[in-house]
Amino acid sequence: MLPHLERFFFAPIRFRGLFVMRACFGLIAVFYYLRLLPYVQPLFGPAGVGGFQTAQRWPTFPIPTTETLEHFELLRHIADPRVVWVLYAALLGSAGAFAVGLLARPAGIALAVLHAVFSAQQPTLSLGWAQLYPAFVLYVALSPSGKAWSVDAWLARRRKQAPPELEAFSPWALRVLQVHVIAMYASAGWPRFTGQAWLRGETVLHAVADTRFGRWDLDWFSLQPLLTAATYYALAIEPAATLLLPLRATRRWCALGLIALHLGIELMADVGMWQLMMATAVCAFLPDRWFAWIPGLRGRDDRRVAAT
Amino acid sequence: MTPPRLLRLTGLAGLITYCALLLASSIPIVLVSFKPLVWVQLYSGYLLHLVGVTPGLEVFQGHTAPRAIHRMSCFRITGEGDTRLLLYDDLERCRRRRVDAIRDPFQTFLVRGLAGPLVDIDLGARRSLAQAPMQPLFLVTDYYCHVPAAEQARVRAVSIESLYLGLSVDDGSTGEVVMRGRRRCNRPTWEVR
Numbered sequence: 373m374l375p376h377l378e379r380f381f382f383a384p385i386r387f388r389g390l391f392v393m394r395a396c397f398g399l400i401a402v403f404y405y406l407r408l409l410p411y412v413q414p415l416f417g418p419a420g421v422g423g424f425q426t427a428q429r430w431p432t433f434p435i436p437t438t439e440t441l442e443h444f445e446l447l448r449h450i451a452d453p454r455v456v457w458v459l460y461a462a463l464l465g466s467a468g469a470f471a472v473g474l475l476a477r478p479a480g481i482a483l484a485v486l487h488a489v490f491s492a493q494q495p496t497l498s499l500g501w502a503q504l505y506p507a508f509v510l511y512v513a514l515s516p517s518g519k520a521w522s523v524d525a526w527l528a529r530r531r532k533q534a535p536p537e538l539e540a541f542s543p544w545a546l547r548v549l550q551v552h553v554i555a556m557y558a559s560a561g562w563p564r565f566t567g568q569a570w571l572r573g574e575t576v577l578h579a580v581a582d583t584r585f586g587r588w589d590l591d592w593f594s595l596q597p598l599l600t601a602a603t604y605y606a607l608a609i610e611p612a613a614t615l616l617l618p619l620r621a622t623r624r625w626c627a628l629g630l631i632a633l634h635l636g637i638e639l640m641a642d643v644g645m646w647q648l649m650m651a652t653a654v655c656a657f658l659p660d661r662w663f664a665w666i667p668g669l670r671g672r673d674d675r676r677v678a679a680t
Numbered sequence: 681m682t683p684p685r686l687l688r689l690t691g692l693a694g695l696i697t698y699c700a701l702l703l704a705s706s707i708p709i710v711l712v713s714f715k716p717l718v719w720v721q722l723y724s725g726y727l728l729h730l731v732g733v734t735p736g737l738e739v740f741q742g743h744t745a746p747r748a749i750h751r752m753s754c755f756r757i758t759g760e761g762d763t764r765l766l767l768y769d770d771l772e773r774c775r776r777r778r779v780d781a782i783r784d785p786f787q788t789f790l791v792r793g794l795a796g797p798l799v800d801i802d803l804g805a806r807r808s809l810a811q812a813p814m815q816p817l818f819l820v821t822d823y824y825c826h827v828p829a830a831e832q833a834r835v836r837a838v839s840i841e842s843l844y845l846g847l848s849v850d851d852g853s854t855g856e857v858v859m860r861g862r863r864r865c866n867r868p869t870w871e872v873r
Contacts, residue, residue, distance in 0.1 A: 376701055382688065382692070411786045420823065426819060430868065433815075433818065435815065435819065436815050439723040442732075443732050444732065466831060496792045496816055500739060504736070506732075548695065550769050551703065552735070555703055556735065558703070559708075559735055559738065562711055563741070564738075564741075566722065567741055575740050579740055581847050582751060584750065587782075589779035593847070
């Protein structure tokens with residue numbers, strides 16, 4: 373058993389999807405936080421909603437913090453709005469640097485920490501995706517995700533050093549990410565079999581017709597048969613993923629089904645960055661060679677050492 | 681045993697423990713309510729919580745299948761001081777039934793924070809604003825009590841007029857409810873009007 377586990381975590385693999393995942397995780401944060409730019413002070417500043425000044429005026433009022441990110445509740449203790457701007461700039465900077473692979477590892481670690489700090493402040497803003505995101509970014513940052521498709525690799529070439537090749541790497545951090553994704557689908561998927569709205573095939577109708585989430589003003593009521601089918605698809609594939617993702621034979625097809633599910637939901641509903649984050653994380657289950665067509669990742673030694 | 685080998689085995693032990701905690705904390709105990717498994721799930725979740733890690737979350741739980749779906753909520757927030765001051769207003773969006781594919785994040789923040797507490801109050805809930813999920817109502821009104829324009833007008837109370845649109849799952853009809861209330865800036869209580 374131990375040798376199997378040792379091989380699972382440490383036997384070198386080559387997986388070009390890692391570089392794509394790094395870029396996508398970085399871009400998700402850039403996009404999300406740039407949209408918040410006009411509201412940095414109302415949401416995160418000392419005079420903002422639930423900020424430092426409210427905590428001072430109402431010292432006994434239980435201002436909520438995002439669950440599991442309680443250790444990162446820092447902004448509520450900052451009295452100077454300029455410090456919040458500096459932290460926000462650092463967050464955007466680290467997200468951008470992670471996306472383009474500039475000092476990828478430290479940028480990723482900084483992004484995970486700063487995102488946790490900002491997400492801790494407003495529980496109603498992020499819809500839960502923010503709680504998973506730091507762990508996923510950390511796993512990718514701890515992998516050699518800056519070795520290609522990155523400014524780091526370009527700078528190394530310019531310095532006329534040997535360019536960092538897409539060599540096989542010890543995939544322990546990628547393996548942890550894969551386990552975490554499976555745990556996520558187990559947590560989210562299986563309890564749905566006790567949900568009345570799921571069993572009646574109504575959940576997608578609830579999600580798309582409620583404009584807190586739904587993006588489009590359509591006559592959803594008349595589309596109910598289609599939405600019922602979509603509900604049952606989601607009800608089946610997410611719990612099934614906990615069984616199909618670990619199996620080599622079904623892994624890639626299940627991952628494709630999940631990516632289609634997440635991108636489909638993203639098209640229909642706005643639930644923060646949930647769908648884009650999960651679609652990116654699921655890429656960890658795709659074969660290495662499926663990323664070979666991407667400019668900058670092709671034309672190298674194309675040995676078939678899949679991320680399996 | 682060589683030091684690199686020892687390091688590798690220590691790392692392996694840590695990785696196995698962490699992955700085991702992730703998987704154990706995601707055991708679907710609502711389906712398998714076997715007591716030892718419930719304990720394993722709870723304690724592994726607790727240990728991960730200590731280090732700030734969430735194994736996973738239930739999105740769209742769907743535990744109940746209400747016959748009316750929240751369709752849209754809009755708000756007009758006014759300050760009452762030396763003068764009456766309009767602080768926020770998107771009521772027109774609900775009147776026109778306007779849905780934006782890409783919406784303003786602050787508007788979404790207000791809808792997600794305020795719609796639930798205002799509906800609860802309208803349905804007769806008499807919970808303290810310090811209790812979940814009522815806190816956003818307190819925090820948003822406290823924010824508007826002290827925005828620079830409100831400070832300038834010496835605002836003493838903030839009132840919210842809310843237009844709620846609900847969709848019936850049974851016949852597809854849409855209903856409207858108007859809700860009004862206010863909070864004095866120096867009190868942590870909500871007055872229905």
